[in-house]
Amino acid sequence: xxxxxxxxxxxxxxxxxxxxxxxxxxxxxxxxxxxxxxxxxxxxxxxxxxxxxxxxxxxxxxxxxxxxxxxxxxxxxxxxxxxxxxxxxxxxxxxxxxxxxxxxxxxxxxxxxxxxxxxxxxxxxxxxxxxxxxxxxxxxx
Amino acid sequence: xxxxxxxxxxxxxxxxxxxxxxxxxxxxxxxxxxxxxxxxxxxxxxxxxxxxxxxxxxxxxxxxxxxxxxxxxxxxxxxxxxxxxxxxxxxxxxxxxxxxxxxxxxxxxxxxxxxxxxxxxxxxxxxxxxxxxxxxxxxxxxx
Numbered sequence: 001x002x003x004x005x006x007x008x009x010x011x012x013x014x015x016x017x018x019x020x021x022x023x024x025x026x027x028x029x030x031x032x033x034x035x036x037x038x039x040x041x042x043x044x045x046x047x048x049x050x051x052x053x054x055x056x057x058x059x060x061x062x063x064x065x066x067x068x069x070x071x072x073x074x075x076x077x078x079x080x081x082x083x084x085x086x087x088x089x090x091x092x093x094x095x096x097x098x099x100x101x102x103x104x105x106x107x108x109x110x111x112x113x114x115x116x117x118x119x120x121x122x123x124x125x126x127x128x129x130x131x132x133x134x135x136x137x138x139x140x141x
Numbered sequence: 142x143x144x145x146x147x148x149x150x151x152x153x154x155x156x157x158x159x160x161x162x163x164x165x166x167x168x169x170x171x172x173x174x175x176x177x178x179x180x181x182x183x184x185x186x187x188x189x190x191x192x193x194x195x196x197x198x199x200x201x202x203x204x205x206x207x208x209x210x211x212x213x214x215x216x217x218x219x220x221x222x223x224x225x226x227x228x229x230x231x232x233x234x235x236x237x238x239x240x241x242x243x244x245x246x247x248x249x250x251x252x253x254x255x256x257x258x259x260x261x262x263x264x265x266x267x268x269x270x271x272x273x274x275x276x277x278x279x280x281x282x283x284x
Contacts, residue, residue: 006167007191011198012205013160014172014244019206019213021153022146027217031144033266033273038144045150046157047247053158054252058165067169074169075253076240081260088239089246093265095231097272099220102243103236104174106229107196109216111203116218120229127233128179135237 002069015108021046024108026100033097161249164195173245174199175236239265 018024023046031040067073096102101120109117161172181192236242239261250258
């Protein structure tokens, strides 16, 4: 139960951060990605402050032997920049640029009660499923 | 740069950083939304509920912000339905194949100085920028 409450609190703050920074708004994100248009650097500021805060806290947290509610830290230890990372990130970049939604803001934006996020998320979960089938068949990752 | 909002961007980023720290500190998990949401499809006993709570929190955080009278009371999406579907499919497949999205690679991975995550973030940002350039300035679909 503690893990669920911790996840809920983290999710609530994450969603709040996306709303405060306006990253939940695809038009805002497209404004950042459209370097040749009326460029809006806000997204870079969100990334820099989020990374800065996480960098400091992560260093402190990862010094402890284990997290509070779990025996192990589940931090990825893969180092290789492999084909899946490159191809997958490229495919994601196309999707992100088409709409201005990445997974966090897409889910959070359901709070606006509009139909577009529902359509996007239905397709995104089909994408998750398709990749899962490939992964289980090919036995990678 | 008339739409630039540096202060709300910095404050929002701090809140996101704290959210990521809480999940690592308490549950030992990286706050990567594509990994958390995609992992729901594994339906693994004992590893499912926290994912659903996190996702509920993502929506609830924005709902609370709106109830509290936050300035962003609506969002703008100018994408047609076929492109919403295409964008969703590409995002779903790409983030899982690439092992992360803007939160997992872009925030948490870079905060751990992971070269993998730095490479992924550079790739999806450049490709997203080229995609927007193509749709807005070559095909002229946007404004």
